[in-house]
Amino acid sequence: MNFTRNCLGSLAKCRILVIGDVMLDHFIWGHVRRISPEAPVPIVEVTREEFYPGGAANVARNISPFSPHTHLMGRVGKDIAAARLRDLLVADKVDPDPLLVHETLPTISKARVSARQQQIVRVDREKLLPLSLDECIEVKKRLDELAPKLDAIILEDYGKGFITPALVKVVSKVAQKHKLIVTVDPSPRNQLPDWEGVTLVKPNRLEAFAAAGIEDNLEPVPPIKNTQLKNVGWRLLEKWKVPSVLITLGEQGMILFQRDQPIHHIPTRAREVYDVSGAGDTAIALLTLALAAGFTLQDAADIANHASGIVVGKLGTATLTPDELLAAFA
Numbered sequence: 001m002n003f004t005r006n007c008l009g010s011l012a013k014c015r016i017l018v019i020g021d022v023m024l025d026h027f028i029w030g031h032v033r034r035i036s037p038e039a040p041v042p043i044v045e046v047t048r049e050e051f052y053p054g055g056a057a058n059v060a061r062n063i064s065p066f067s068p069h070t071h072l073m074g075r076v077g078k079d080i081a082a083a084r085l086r087d088l089l090v091a092d093k094v095d096p097d098p099l100l101v102h103e104t105l106p107t108i109s110k111a112r113v114s115a116r117q118q119q120i121v122r123v124d125r126e127k128l129l130p131l132s133l134d135e136c137i138e139v140k141k142r143l144d145e146l147a148p149k150l151d152a153i154i155l156e157d158y159g160k161g162f163i164t165p166a167l168v169k170v171v172s173k174v175a176q177k178h179k180l181i182v183t184v185d186p187s188p189r190n191q192l193p194d195w196e197g198v199t200l201v202k203p204n205r206l207e208a209f210a211a212a213g214i215e216d217n218l219e220p221v222p223p224i225k226n227t228q229l230k231n232v233g234w235r236l237l238e239k240w241k242v243p244s245v246l247i248t249l250g251e252q253g254m255i256l257f258q259r260d261q262p263i264h265h266i267p268t269r270a271r272e273v274y275d276v277s278g279a280g281d282t283a284i285a286l287l288t289l290a291l292a293a294g295f296t297l298q299d300a301a302d303i304a305n306h307a308s309g310i311v312v313g314k315l316g317t318a319t320l321t322p323d324e325l326l327a328a329f330a
């Protein structure tokens with residue numbers, strides 16, 4: 001496809017709400033010179049640390065360079081991590097107002113300690129609790145207010161409790177009423193019975209095979225000739241009751257399944273792979289943005305493929321710029 005600066009203008013008009021498990025990512029880098037005398041563990045002398053929006057917040061952060069109309073809904077606590085996350089979102093031009101505040105749960109955070117580009121340990125702060133009935137009612141109230149100002153909704157599921165069957169039903173009904181696109185990035189930890197009412201579900205290969213109940217034999221053939229992979233795609237269309245499933249395949253690109261349509265494979269655009277973390281967030285962000293802008297599903301998947309191909313060439317929870325996306329197509 002021909003992606004031009006005019007296409008960027010189309011993306012900039014789109015209004016997207018990301019709903020899901022929001023987190024705060026904390027990265028700590030340093031040097032290791034000796035082992036602790038207290039225990040057989042390395043002592044990390046910290047040289048740098050940074051904070052980034054994580055989880056569903058990272059998806060919103062991937063959209064905001066392309067559209068000034070990016071909103072985020074999830075659950076945070078009443079703590080320092082939530083305040084820091086809000087500040088980061090505002091700096092990234094993401095609207096944090098739809099976030100729900102829980103009185104007792106902590107804001108989910110993940111601290112990664114690394115030395116010489118090697119992660120030594122990760123420290124998680126989280127307490128998992130499914131969305132309550134009262135919270136679901138509050139979600140519907142906020143959705144009803146936001147929906148007339150939206151073009152699409154992304155459900156970003158990390159299996160931390162915010163995405164529940166009740167929430168999916170609320171989102172589907174509001175989306176149907178306002179004719180909104182709904183895309184899903186599912187979690188293997190949260191096996192919902194179906195995603196009826198959404199436009200597209202985007203699992204990665206591991207998630208897709210697990211959800212279909214098929215063991216991946218990793219056949220050494222191109223995706224379009226992989227009988228197992230094709231069976232997985234068709235099975236998920238039926239199981240999840242959705243019109244489209246897009247499976248991301250890492251170095252093999254993506255493969256798109258649509259009802260009553262031929263299978264469409266998109267080869268990877270990545271030149272070098274340094275870090276795959278966050279690539280799925282980038283893919284669902286740009287895919288949904290392109291669909292909201294009126295691109296066909298195949299072209300939207302191609303845009304998402306180019307975008308994630310850029311991000312895997314960067315270290316850390318990275319995003320991309322509009323100019324980088326233009327250059328990738330050029």
